[in-house]
Amino acid sequence: MKVSLFSLSAVVALTTLLVPASHALPASPSSNNVVTFDNHRVVRIQLRDDTQLKTLTANEDALAFDYFTHHKVVGDYVDVRISPQNFAKFQALKLEFTTLIENLQTVIEQEKQENSAYQMVFNAQLEESKKLNNGSPRILANGVTLPAGAEIYATDTWFQGYHSYADHQTWLSTQISANPGKASGFSAGKSFQGREQAGIKVGTGPNHIVFHGTQHSREWIGTMVVEYLIDQLLKGTDSRVAGYLQKYTFHIIPIMNPDGFVITQTSNRMHRKNAQTNGGCIGTDPNRNWGFKWGTGGSSSNPCNEDYKGPSAFSAPEAKNVADYLSSLPKVVSYIDFHSYSQLWMTPYGYTGTRPATYPYMSGLAAKAATALRAVHGTSYRYGDIFNTIYQASGSSVDYAYNIGVGAPFAVELRDTGSNGFSLPANQIIPSGEETWEAFAAILDGIQV
C-alpha cells in the first residue's frame, strides 16, 4: 500500500530552509573526528600526450591526488580531488584542467541538508505506518506477518533519498521477511570490523547471478540502484520478471563494503576503501585486492592512496568472502559490480589489453545493456573492456570472476559524469534505477545458458 502523509517535495523545500546541516543524517558520533573538504577542488585534467601523463603520475603521491575517475590514459581525461594546500603546486605543473567542483565541502553540505529534510519526512511516514492496524502486526492473505512499518519500506519513498547503514539493514530484512518462499537472506561473510555482508536471494533458477553495490563505499548510488533492482525482482510487476525468477537465482548484496560505508556516514564522506589500517592510513581498496593478477599494474603500493592494493591478494576479507561465495555456487552466468561515477558498462580484462576469448559475447551484452539504458532517459553509457576502453586496473573483481569461469562479469559505473562527485542528487536515484533495470533486463534476456 502507498503511505502518503503530505507532499514530500513541499516538506523537503521547507525543511531545507530550517534544518542546519549539522543535524543532517548521517549523524556523526564525534563531530571532532569528521573529515571536512573545505576548498578541496575536483578538477578534470586533459591528458594530451605522454609527458602530461608522466607529470601527473610522478606527482600523484606528493600532491595526494584522490582520483575520482581512473582513466589515466593519453587522449582522455581524469578527475582528481586536490586539497587547497596542494593546489598551487598542482597549478605549477601546468597541466590542462577545468574545475568541476570549486569547493567539495559545499557539495557534501548540500547533500547532508537535502538528506536531513528527506529523513524527517521518511521517519514521519514510518511512524504513521507503524500505527496502522492499531500498531499490531499485519497478517497478509498468504499468512505472512509484516513487521511494523513494513509498508513504508515497500513504497517508492525509500528511493527518494539516501539512507543510514542501519536503515539499509532494516530495509533488507523487511524485504526478506515480507517475501517468504520468494526471497531468503544470506551473508557472504563478515567484514574486517565484523559486519555481515548481508544479502538477499531471489529466484529458483539453475543459473546463478551475483551482484552488489558499494564495494567502494563513497559510491552511494550503487547501493540504491542495487536495492531498486531487488525491488523490481520482488514486486514482479514487470511481465518479464516471472521468467527471470524461473531461469535465474539472484544473490544480491546491497552493501559489499559495510565498514567503509559506515565511515562515509560517520567520519569521512570520501572514504572509498575498507577499514583495515595499513601503515597509518585507513583502508585497502577491495577492488584492487582480488586474487587474480593482483598487483600487476593500475593499483597502488602506497597505503595512503585510494587504490591501495593491500599487502597481499585477498588480504581484504570483503573481497575474499565474495570470491569464496562466487566459488561456492554451481553455475554463475553473470556477476555485476556496481560503482560510480562515469556511466560505463565494462567487461574484463582490466589487467591486460589482450582481450579474453569470449570478449565478443560479453561486449555484445554490454552493448545491448547500453542501448536499453539509453532508451529510458537518454542517458549515454560507454562500454567495452576495462583496459582498452577505460584504464588499466589489476586485482579487480570482474577479472577474478571471469577467471573462475563466470560467463559474463561486468563492472558498471553509474551516473553521473562528474558534476556532483559522489554526491549524486537524490532525485536521480529513481531515474538511475529505472534505466539500470532496463539494462539489467537486456543482460538477462541475452545471457546464453
Ligand SMILES: [Zn+2]
Ligand atoms: Zn568504484
